[in-house]
Amino acid sequence: MASQRDVRNRIASVKNIQKITRAMEMVAAARLRRAEQRIEALRPYAGAIRRMTREAAQAAGSVPRLPILVEHDNVGTVGLLLIAGDRGLAGAFNSQIVRAGVAAGREHDGEGRSPVYLASGRRPASSLSFRGLEPAQSFVGFSDRPAYADARRIAETLIAAYVDGEVDQVEVFYNGYISPISQVVRREVLLPLQQATVLEDGDDDQAEQEETGQRALVEYEPEPEEILQRLVPDYVEISIYRALLESTASEHGARMTAMRNASENAGEIIEDLTLEMNRARQAEITQEIMEVVAGAEGLA
Amino acid sequence: MARTKFQVEVLTPEGEVFKDEVEMVSTRTAVGSIGILANHTPILCMLDPAELRLYKSDSEVVHFAQAEGYMQMSGTHALILVEEAVPPGDLDVAELRERLSEAERAADRAGEDTEKQRVAQRNKQRLEAFLRIAGSE
Numbered sequence: 158m159a160s161q162r163d164v165r166n167r168i169a170s171v172k173n174i175q176k177i178t179r180a181m182e183m184v185a186a187a188r189l190r191r192a193e194q195r196i197e198a199l200r201p202y203a204g205a206i207r208r209m210t211r212e213a214a215q216a217a218g219s220v221p222r223l224p225i226l227v228e229h230d231n232v233g234t235v236g237l238l239l240i241a242g243d244r245g246l247a248g249a250f251n252s253q254i255v256r257a258g259v260a261a262g263r264e265h266d267g268e269g270r271s272p273v274y275l276a277s278g279r280r281p282a283s284s285l286s287f288r289g290l291e292p293a294q295s296f297v298g299f300s301d302r303p304a305y306a307d308a309r310r311i312a313e314t315l316i317a318a319y320v321d322g323e324v325d326q327v328e329v330f331y332n333g334y335i336s337p338i339s340q341v342v343r344r345e346v347l348l349p350l351q352q353a354t355v356l357e358d359g360d361d362d363q364a365e366q367e368e369t370g371q372r373a374l375v376e377y378e379p380e381p382e383e384i385l386q387r388l389v390p391d392y393v394e395i396s397i398y399r400a401l402l403e404s405t406a407s408e409h410g411a412r413m414t415a416m417r418n419a420s421e422n423a424g425e426i427i428e429d430l431t432l433e434m435n436r437a438r439q440a441e442i443t444q445e446i447m448e449v450v451a452g453a454e455g456l457a
Numbered sequence: 458m459a460r461t462k463f464q465v466e467v468l469t470p471e472g473e474v475f476k477d478e479v480e481m482v483s484t485r486t487a488v489g490s491i492g493i494l495a496n497h498t499p500i501l502c503m504l505d506p507a508e509l510r511l512y513k514s515d516s517e518v519v520h521f522a523q524a525e526g527y528m529q530m531s532g533t534h535a536l537i538l539v540e541e542a543v544p545p546g547d548l549d550v551a552e553l554r555e556r557l558s559e560a561e562r563a564a565d566r567a568g569e570d571t572e573k574q575r576v577a578q579r580n581k582q583r584l585e586a587f588l589r590i591a592g593s594e
Contacts, residue, residue, distance in 0.1 A: 195471065199470050199471075201473070202469060202538060205536060205538055206527075206538060209501065209529060209538070212501065213501065305469065306541065308470075309540065313580075316572060319572075320571075320572035321571045321572050374499055375499045376498055376500040376501070377500070377501050377502070378486050378487070378500060378502040379487050379503060381501075383487070383503070384501065384502075384527070387503060387525065394540075398470055
């Protein structure tokens with residue numbers, strides 16, 4: 158049986174671990190709140206871009222056939238963008254993305270398309286390398302707090318690869334944020350961009366109705382066709398930015414849950430060890446009494 | 458001289474950065490410099506990276522280094538959507554220089570008439586505009 162001192166040392170170390178996991182849980186909770194606010198902050202911008210696109214498309218008569226809207230005839234190469242975190246200790250958050258991405262890659266491979274992996278976050282980048290699926294490009298260092306510029310960098314890379322014909326389709330995998338305790342793996346086709354996505358009706362129909370009367374008078378600078386050439390790629394940037402933000406919120410949610418479980422487990426271990434320590438102490442006392450009694454008996 | 462004021466809202470993907478009444482807005486569109494006063498004709502324009510100046514009065518001007526974006530003016534209200542709007546004081550010259558040389562290298566590496574090259578050119582343009590603004594501080 159372990160001595161009292163051993164057990165006491167183990168209790169001390171488990172308590173230290175519990176302190177760390179509690180602190181991590183609280184940090185994750187604070188960051189989760191910030192990440193939720195950032196998802197909210199994107200909404201008015203995305204809505205306004207969508208409204209402008211619809212207006213410009215109406216003024217132009219149609220959406221021009223931009224390269225990113227045109228499907229490639231032969232899909233030979235598929236780009237798979239895996240969005241996860243820079244750090245671990247967040248439950249299944251990172252691994253479920255890698256698993257889904259690799260499974261999709263195998264699926265494409267089986268159907269004669271070669272997958273090309275791209276990673277956002279250190280974890281998916283290193284998991285992919287470990288599996289021998291070296292990512293073509295990794296974007297790291299911002300999973301805690303992605304900026305729009307990070308999304309733009311990823312979008313530019315993907316759009317350039319698509320337009321220059323290096324890939325014929327792009328899919329994105331990320332943890333969709335539902336609630337602090339619930340995240341779900343999302344798989345979306347990013348490129349070619351669907352025209353329906355661009356012109357989909359948002360929740361801002363009201364605003365559009367009001368402006369219908371003056372549309373004919375609106376001046377465009379430059380021509381609406383030219384403005385659309387930039388508005389449409391913005392959808393790719395916004396989609397990636399939203400995926401990054403949701404992934405960040407999911408990461409903090411997953412870490413919070415994982416750390417709460419770890420703290421609870423540590424609490425249970427501490428209870429068990431305390432019990433064990435009490436038993437050890439009792440056994441030692443009993444032993445000592447037996448020895449005293451036996452000694453007394455021996456003298457008698 | 459006090460001019461008529463109108464409502465201006467500046468939105469970025471990361472949130473609202475400005476919402477107030479101003480006398481004039483000045484920035485750069487894809488066609489050239491533009492100044493907007495109250496009751497301007499309804500207009501939708503595409504903005505290039507530039508210094509965005511919001512004149513609350515002749516003496517009180519709010520500046521931003523602004524990335525690509527759009528401005529929609531509808532009589533009494535201007536909505537400015539930009540990918541980034543950074544107060545000039547927050548620009549990091551060293552970092553901008555580094556990213557600019559990176560973009561220049563990428564532009565040199567990319568083949569003629571590829572999307573990669575256009576992307577690098579756009580980045581170069583934005584970074585050069587930001588550096589000019591940082592330099593004039």
